[in-house]
Amino acid sequence: MPLRVRVLGLLLPALPALLAALAACSSGQIDPVESVESAESVEKVGSPTFTAELTQDSRDTARDRIAVVLANEGSAEVAPESIELVDPRLSRPLVADRLRAVPPGGERRFPLPLVDPVCGGPASDPVTGPGRLAVRVGEHTVDVPVRDEVGVVTRWVERRCAELDVAAVAELRFTDVRARDEGGSVAGADLVLTATPSGEGSGAYVIESVAGTPVFTAVGEPWAPGVTVSADGEPVDVVLAARPARCDGHVFGESAGATSFLVGIRLDGTPREVLVRMSPEVSAAALDLAIDVCRERL
Template sequence: MRLPRLAALSAVVLAATGCTSPAQAPAATGTGPAAALVAAVDQFRDQYAGGGIVFQLTAAAGTDPTVTRVELIDTRFGPGTVWTGNTVLPGGQTKSLPAALGPALCGAEGGGSPALRVALTDGTTALLPAQDQHGVLARVHGERCFADRAGAAVTLGLEDALAPGPFPDTAALELVVGPPAVGAGAAGSSPGTLGPAVLRSVGSTTLLAEDSCAPWPRDVPLVPGSGVAIVVRPARCDPHAVAEDKVGTLIPLALDVAGQEGVVKVAASPALRGQLYDAVIRICRDLGFGP
């Protein structure tokens, strides 16, 4: 059974992490308009799959500085989380600037103290403490490090073809289990050294749910070369279910990897995602929803 090329293990994981006291945020440094900015980090729903974030900058009322570069400084991530461009920050308003996160440093300790290094067109720069109201950086750091740990034990993907389910209002995904990922193990384990992972449970999404007559698999050892069927039905049939979907085809899998538990979300390939959308529309129509 081949591992789908386009549906490899997504680095979107909810890991069980220990409680640590966050490091104190650095005081703002710099001069001029850059030092007067208020900084924050956040993540939009359509960034979940890729692990991107947004830098949010707010300029003081009555000013309109132009920002050219923003860089994240955080001990939990390596260099490379940078936005560049040429954007005016309207006074009193918040501007969101997207950036791809650099590599997670899985040996990093402490709660992190994020800051943004900001440069403006007038030549001023500043290092600003960044609010992280939703705990985005801690969550993504845990996600990536558990994904790396899981990848040292097993590689997971979804077959590109959606199969008919056992009942008219269902369809069947196939989870394909492959050998450990090449290059996995940066979290402290070499590929193949953690032993088999165990699939504890499957989670629902905004688009897909479990059918009570075809329960999802539980406590299944994930052996390379094997497959696991996951029968799904629509979680909702309102007109916006497919039209506004962003994360409904990211399938949450609760895993146990050598005694550590976390949730890995495996992404459907573009081909499979289209088939899932078609299936949801068809099933909902057959159930009397929609035209």
């Protein structure tokens, strides 16, 4: 028997099934089981369920950022492609970095670098908020309510607006660190906080207090300069006699706020607080002096 005839003989019994399959494909029909599995996959990836909470530790504060803890309440891993916090008190959305997948039932902490707030209007009212989180996963953007139980955005708005108001009168910064000798040995440091007037307007404020840090504290009574600074006046140096608060490696190695000082200001009769950080150069000199003092004590 010729080869072509034998092949046709084998194919003819299966021809009805092949024709039925071709008809199903041409009509757009899909296997019901495959369709259900595909829909479930789209639901898991396209509609993730999240909860979110804002937080801030000392390292965040030192870097002018906050963080959002994003919890994945679903049953599949989700890899956010963008995370943005939208809050009317801020000049623009906060964009998270260091993105990575969130496992099912797990959570991840994402840093949010801060931007300037909207100062002086209803949006800067502390009662406004919290904002909302927009999480993009693939082609879908999920709107997630955000808890801010400790008020990290409120604190930032109050602090940054205070910094801008204070700088409009006179900028505050640490300009020098001087060793203080007693009996021929280094006993501490004099930290020089300088107020440089803006030269604009006639505003003024009073430097009422300066808080210590995990590394530096006041010699004797807490720092309470009580110095008045005017926008149209001369620069003012405030010398803070300081000593190490503690002498152990953990404090020097782990404290992100070692040289960031909270300064209490009274501006237009209203108490305000600003965080004044030492520059890297001044900070290094201050820490070196603190280490020298600790060595003298050992």
